[in-house]
Amino acid sequence: MIAVVGGTVSGLAAAASLAQRGYDVRVFEAGDELGGVAGTAATNGDPIEAVPCSLSRPRDERACALLADLGLATHLEWHPTRTGRYVDGTVHPTDAPWEFVALPDLSFGDAARLAALRSGVDVSGFPRTLPNPGAYDEHDAFVDVSAERFLRAHASSRVYDRFFEPLLAARFGSRASEVSAAWVLDHLRAERETTRFGREVRGYLAGSAARLVDALVETIGPEGIHTNARVSAVDVDGAVESIAVDRTGESGTESYAVDAVVIATGPAQLEGLTGYRCSLPMRTRTCVRVSTTTPLTDVYRVTMGADAPFDELVAHTAFVAVDRYDGHHQYYLLDGGRSAARDQSPATIERRWLEALGTCFPAFDRTDLRAVETTRFRQPVYEAGYRTALVPVDLADEVADGVYYAGVASAPHYPERRLGGAIDAGLACADRLDGSSESPDQTDGASLTASA
Template sequence: MKVCIVGGGLCGLVSALELAGAHQVDLFERRPIPGGCLGSYRAGDYWIEEYYHHCFAGDTSLLNLFDELGVTERLEWLQGSTGYYVDGTIHPLTTPTEILRYPHLTLIEKMRLGLLTLRSRRLDVSMLDGITAKRFILDNLGPGIYASFFEPLLKSKFGERADEVSAAWLISRIAIRSDRGAGGERLGYLRGGFQQFVARLEEEAAARGASIMLDSPVTEIRRKGDGWLVDGKAYDCVISTLPPQVTADLADIDIAPIPYQGAACMTLAIDRDVTNDIYWLNMKDKAPYGAVVSHTNFAPLEWYGEHIVYLASYFAGRLSDGFEQSMLSDFCRRFSVSKDEVHWHRLAVDPYAGPVYTTGLKDRLPAYEEHGLFLAGMFSPPNYPERSMNGSVIAGQEVAKRVLARYPDA
């Protein structure tokens, strides 16, 4: 049987890996590199992701796949420190002492925040899908914590839709980030970058017989009898990993849209650290980015020979003209960096970087099969209420299981 997979991100590559050998598999990826949001740049003699990534100790399916592909020996468990940029000042918020010194929350507010962090893993997030994160924080922690701590985080992540985001997303986010000791969060990263993982996925899927076609965008999916035509080529089965509304347009069928947002992420290299050894610096002050992620305050500097920094921004619609220059100029001004100090910079833009986890989203997620098409991706149940590499691995495996159940014979 001939299977077409549309989209060569993590979910699509995992689906190809699971189905190759049992069926003839063609995977189409519009970009010249595989991996989707896990794609990487080649910078000199190293690889670096276009969008910052790390994994967690609870990512069982992802870690099992690392084992299967022989990349586990590259996995390093590192410490991720955090901070807040407020009124032009960097405030570290990693250790208990640093949190106690943070001047923009009272001692009582800090205690309430700490108790919520402890409770987060015990809360049933499915019961929080209909409550906004804003209402949950206001009701449980008060307006001071919301205004000083959570509102800037929500707005930097979701922009104009921040007030629509569910408490299910927020509590899930807090829970997954509560695996921390005195030195910060315990986060996983592959020595040499996640490019090592993507390359092994592509290599193993191809070794099992999958054809992975890069720089090959799909422009039309049409039903023909019991099968499908994808850009005029006949297939028995189609898996789309694109956002549901994009698939609906390509196939001219009715699939309920999922709210998505875009991401603009600048990666740049400089000679020195500008965030005081902090890995993840959230921006409370208004800026063209919501976080400064100093990758080499997380992964060892000697792997790269230069400091790697990400500037993370999310958007709806389209970016304003001159956005790239305004982002770089703001960073240089705010952190006293001369543009001559920037070795290189690149801007990655994806208008469909991920779902916006609005209230009620849980009941609007599409099934793995709609109108005879198979669907899986960041919008699938394993990526609710927060997307992750682990969720995309599970979604890719789950949709492959359904294809194999429907079409058991090659």
């Protein structure tokens, strides 16, 4: 039997792929719901994810292929998104080079350097040296350099302080200055589909990620899914031999003989079960989902800066049609992992953040609030030198034969492709376990076909 620890998207993808290859596989999920951060909540219309969830092509080609194999291709929709910054009561779009000039806290020269950086042209030595259009093609050359040091040198201190520092703080909180320059370049210069105006095209599964979770569960089969079943120990002696499972509300521990185990949870659980310690820093982010009939902005992702206790506003219904939710606009408010939010109760966070939302967006009416829900989730901090800290898919050399890792700290997740990265990580484990991959971190392999 193959045991999968965690009913996350990566765990379900691994289990479904292995089941289709003829393996006896079982998923053990400690909670009562499947999907991890792709878990959904009910609305007046379609379900909606607890945190923002989308795909980015062409980086997520394998995830898209999986959806097609599961019969979900017709439900995958691609929409252009807009990004922006909130400054002095106004949301300023930041997708196209000419929009940088309109930012109130950047000079024309700063805007030009930012536009050059976004285009992959190094103008840091101009006019003493000519612009270099290929300077940033190899992102790995900047893995060990901090984003702050790189951006101050290759753009300007003002560009870092006024543009990038708020954006990095929105994602990484107080550890923003430690983030690797390679992470920034990957987000700026990664292959992606954009419109002629620079707006990134992202994919969304109509009907929510619940469609994906349901299809994977169907492929695995209900007998292979165990919820409220926490794996408390993995017994290894040169090779994995068994697991111990504690079931909620029941006394005693069950033991299962296993041939291999795929751990599809966070690095803390990986360490607790195997002793393998991941050195990639993690931070806890807080997300408050707000439902209201009031439109606030048509920009999908807004970096808030210092004007609010939350760092980002994601307008889901600027991306997905509002009529999918019976006319209710759906917004996510996220922080970058600041301790103030982490240490506060959900009730306190919701009160303070909703007050700030009304201050920043006067159109918001508290009496029009239809739903509010708070979720906390863990994400890595891709600090300088992070590549050596990513967890291999195959942990035979580090732990024991038959131990695989598909959690958020694994290499296929980079760079925070939450849904696509999770699918890649799960399928990479299945490939490696099945012997169809030559490298522990290889993500290519056999495709998954849905059960009839």
